[in-house]
Amino acid sequence: xxSVTQLDSQVPVFEEAPVELRCNYSSSVSVxxxxxxxxxxxxxxxxxxxxxxxxxxKGINGFEAxxxxxxxxxxxxxxxxxxxxTAEYFCAAPRGNQFYFGTGTSLTVIP
Amino acid sequence: DGGITQSPKxxxxxxxxxxxxxxxxxxxHDAMYWYRQDPGQGLRLIYYSQIVNDFQKGDIAEGYSVSRxxxxxxxxxxxxxxxxxxxxxxxxxSYVGRGAxxxxxxxxxxx
Numbered sequence: 111x112x113s114v115t116q117l118d119s120q121v122p123v124f125e126e127a128p129v130e131l132r133c134n135y136s137s138s139v140s141v142x143x144x145x146x147x148x149x150x151x152x153x154x155x156x157x158x159x160x161x162x163x164x165x166x167x168k169g170i171n172g173f174e175a176x177x178x179x180x181x182x183x184x185x186x187x188x189x190x191x192x193x194x195x196t197a198e199y200f201c202a203a204p205r206g207n208q209f210y211f212g213t214g215t216s217l218t219v220i221p
Numbered sequence: 222d223g224g225i226t227q228s229p230k231x232x233x234x235x236x237x238x239x240x241x242x243x244x245x246x247x248x249x250h251d252a253m254y255w256y257r258q259d260p261g262q263g264l265r266l267i268y269y270s271q272i273v274n275d276f277q278k279g280d281i282a283e284g285y286s287v288s289r290x291x292x293x294x295x296x297x298x299x300x301x302x303x304x305x306x307x308x309x310x311x312x313x314x315s316y317v318g319r320g321a322x323x324x325x326x327x328x329x330x331x332x
Binding site for chain 1: 227266311315319321322324325326328
């Protein structure tokens, strides 16, 4: 079973509009959850992480995510996107000694 | 500054050649990982290592080899047995079960 599932492969959104990128996790992974961003031809940069405590996590670049145990979700949100947010976004979680990623969501911000 | 360094950024390989991708970290992380990224397929785990002189195969280890002689270094060799090596390769390191930090990647092309 997929450990981490990203439900949308592509998300187009107009500049200054809100966006939500969806991520669901399976019970086989730990409840440490992460979002990464990847710009073209670059490595992955950590946006935010949930390890414990408050279920609402704030990250860099104005992004936030909410851990929802009952829905096994960790959706990423931003209230107003910029052109510079155009990138690939990955949800990730460790399982045992490995680190698993979703298949990614390509966010395109339209001027 | 602490970080993880991959080299080279671009690498070209002739058919039948072995090539080695370098990955060095000075974050004092125990765990290191190699991922392969192809368009539309997200990240796939090649090998990972939790401790010096020990490593385990990931989901797509065939045609690849690694070594972990030092905590800081985790080089990946793409052998001639790997029939389709053209891809973007990402190295990462982490404390076990925590967020991974990534290098900037190496783009390997077969010519």
